[in-house]
Amino acid sequence: MSILLRLIIEFFKTGLFSVGGGLATLPFLYEMSDNTGWYTHADIADMIAISESTPGAIGINMSTYAGYTTAGVPGGFAATLGLALPSLIIILIIARFLDRFSDNKYVKNAFYGLRPASIAMITAALFNVVRVALVDLNAYAQTNSIVSLFRPVPILMAVILYFVMKKIKWHPVIFLAISAVIGIVLKL
């Protein structure tokens, strides 16, 4: 079987079975590493670090990387295509269904429960970012003092950003760029 086709099939399976996004792809990526040898476990660790510092999801990044190392640039595209296809197909089916049944009482009621759950998931994601950006769990574990849990400079920066964003409606990208510069200048 051609290598490109195998890349598409393997990453199609990852896209199909990883529900919940982001880190949900990891168990499948480890398994694929063991089965195919296309990349190592260390590569996955590196890719997690890279995914935290580039745009794009870990699954997308890993598929591009594994595809590239296995079969060059065409491999990068093939693997990423494989990963994306299940999303595309399944969401198209659901979107069609919703178009037809969006006025249905049961569908409406389902969203009565889905919306709070969606916000709860977003809040959980916020906690995850806060955990690495604003608090210092290591310092807290060492000193056991609640004061050491908080990282004053990032927290102050977050508060200032919050009020500036309220006043000035710039594109989020501009604030992201400014924050990157602040991070470099202050060596956060």
Place this chain on the structure above:
Amino acid sequence: MKELTELYAAFFRIGCVNFGGGYAMLPLLERDLVTRRGWTTMDDLADYFAIGQCTPGIIALNVSTFIGYKKKGVAGAIASTTGFLTGPIIIILLIAAFLSNFADLAIVQHAFAGIRVCVCVLILNAILKLWKKSIVDKTTFILYLVILFMAAVAPSILSVNVPKAILVIASGVFGILFGRSGKEAAA
């Protein structure tokens, strides 16, 4: 064709700056697609994220597909999804080819420590905006607290780790059983 190109371009831009995973995409979508272009609403985005969370695949791709489909059918879905993927593919190919130690560079680490602070505030703002339409009464507020506890607190403190997809599906079932569609329609 013009609309497809616009969809592709809009999602290409978002894909290039979507730091911090699927949910960090929300503020970008809000600014580019809700405020600037009026292609979708914050309410619809909340629904897409709920569905994207409990269906297979990468959340960001699921949401891109949804918006593209709503705007221009199957072709629109393909345009938005490929648009979203283009930036990350190019960036990873460049890193894989030239910058294997990219993530270890001190300047990159400092920059991303700063970006993460900004992502916190952006996600918080998105939550505040979605709150009003989603947490409409006491029942939805309690449901929110329960799901948040199960998703964020229970895994580390109680070592109980219910898959997020299950939590979302259970919330949908809860809505079907206890929701009142008349009230929803008025909102």
